[in-house]
Amino acid sequence: MNNKENIKTIVVKKPLKLDCGQTINDFPLAYETYGSLNIKKDNAILVCHALTGDQFVTGLNPITKKDGWWSNVVGPNKSIDTNKYFVICINVIGGCMGSFGPSHINPKTKKIFGTDFPVITINDIVNAQINLLDHFGIKKLFSVVGGSMGGMQVLQFVSNFPEKTKTAVPIACTSSHSAQNIAFNELGRQAITADHNWSEGNYSSNNINPDKGLAVARMAAHITYLSKKGLQEKFGRKLQERDALKFGFDADFQIESYLRYQGSVFVDRFDANSYLYITRAMDYFDLGKQFDGNLSNAFKNSKTKFFVISFTSDWLYPTQENKDIVIALNAIGADVGFVEIKSDKGHDSFLLDVPDFLKTLKNFLDKSYFK
Amino acid sequence: MLMKPEYKIISDIINENSRVLDVGCDDGTLMEFLKLNKDVDIRGIEISKEKVQICVSKGLTVIEGNAELDLKQFPNKSFDYVVLGQTLQAFLNPEIVIKELLRVGKKAVVTIPNFAHWKVRLNLLLKGTMPVTKTLPNEWYNTPNLHMCTIKDFFKFSEKIDFKIFKSLALINENVSTINNSNLFTKNLFAELGIFLIEKSYEN
Secondary structure: OOOHHHOEEEEEOOOEEOOOOOEEOOEEEEEEEEOOOOOOOOOEEEEEOOOOOOOOOOOEOOOOOOEOOOOOOEEOOOOEEOOOOEEEEEOOOOOOOOOOOOOOEEOOOOEEOHHHOOOOOHHHHHHHHHHHHHHHOOOOEEEEEEEOHHHHHHHHHHHHOOOOEEEEEEEOOOOEOOHHHHHHHHHHHHHHHHOHHHHHHOHHHHOOOOHHHHHHHHHHHHHHOOOHHHHHHHOOOOEOOOOOOOOOOOOOEHHHHHHHHHHHHHHHHOOHHHHHHHHHHHHOOEOHHHHOOOHHHHHOOOOOEEEEEEEOOOOOOOHHHHHHHHHHHHOOOOOEEEEEEOOOOHHHHHHOOOHHHHHHHHHHHHHHHOO | OOOOOHHHHHHHHOOOOOEEEEEOOOOOHHHHHHHHHHOOEEEEEEOOHHHHHHHHHOOOEEEEOOHHHHHHHOOOOOEEEEEEEOOHHHOOOHHHHHHHHHHHEEEEEEEEEOOOOHHHHHHHHHHOOOOOOOOOOOOOOOOOOOOOOOHHHHHHHHHHOOEEEEEEEEEEOOEEEEOOOOOHHHHHHHOOEEEEEEEEOOOO
């Protein structure tokens, strides 16, 4: 990962007390913006990225040289229209695209943190992000939007800062990470830590990364982002550049080759320790528990207008878990809309070209903005 | 999209600035009409994904859901009015739905297509087939209606499950008139639609 000079950063001076008890200060927060902030500063949308996302939402990612992860959704005239809105996205703390994370130097030891980096939570991530709104002088966002782990940040954001956003769009997410979610994350973490090169997290000093472990983690996770039907239609039992089975352990099937490819490109852009930290943050997420088991209380001080979106084939964050958020909001008479979008593309639907989703998100934002 | 004649009547029943839930809000036409005319704070619940998306495109707050399952998430008396337009007959259990409406809303406005309308009666009597009329356009095999009822049935229903009918109106050729005990026989014969404002009889 080079070209780090393309990364915009602020240094947060204000101490941030983390859920684990440690306090951090003078830490970097890397971000990117799209569109322009209007004079009234009322057109800002905070986009929250998912586990392996980063601040480069749309256009060309200057680090990976690939399209931004939400290029289908964010851009001129798109669902989140950068002709209208000022879009901000911040690399989560614990991440590896410039924000304070385990690949940074520990000022105390002058060595790379590795697993000495404090365990962070979604709450910590959100509490760090608010500093960038202050940096831009934004008193109230027009919206905070995110899918998957981004949606968890949306929920935590409204809970922590009830006056700071007019609308909120949690997409394909949950208010409480399920046992199944935790299980898949643990599988990924075990794959990384079982890689000999991981070296108890000190791989940077050896200059050999735990690429195999990280790739397996990505492959396993990638399966959870797709639906059975989607996989079957795209790959079925099609063979990879061969006419017959080879009776060996090469990638005979296209799906194997595809997953291997997904794993191999992932290790070029993502840090293994960041993967451990961010999946942990997701696993620790249980917003209702922060309010004595009553999720409604997380939102009771907010007048924010919510729109919750789920997808029919998403079995990682299924509709019912999204609906639980809606139920908690309705129980306190909050302003909440909800739709389940029909799609065969699984959890990844929120990243892909799913016309009903793109149209509905655009309609919600544009209609809410002009009111 | 389509302004139904009863929308104006429903709007006249509802007080300004009240909190309203439209159950089975369809494409949001009534919601928009009530917002415009009565400045209400209105939410909708709709089972069809396509229609929810149309409502969102109109800037309406709607949740995708099934009234039989999803009304339970709303607290007691969280709305001044709950509106149920021409769908009571389509539920598996109308009794539970009415009870839920009266729990969630302080009052409920319920409209029913009247199966005792003379054309329906005549249709069955003369043709001997299931009636197909303007208000009941479907054939027996594709109708969403499971529990057709008449205006008279609805009165009997109010006694059986104990709710109060505050207002009962008949829609006859787009004209509205009041139904009472003395004219029930004729209204039940001539009204295409019955419109009722109801409330729970007692606190329980």
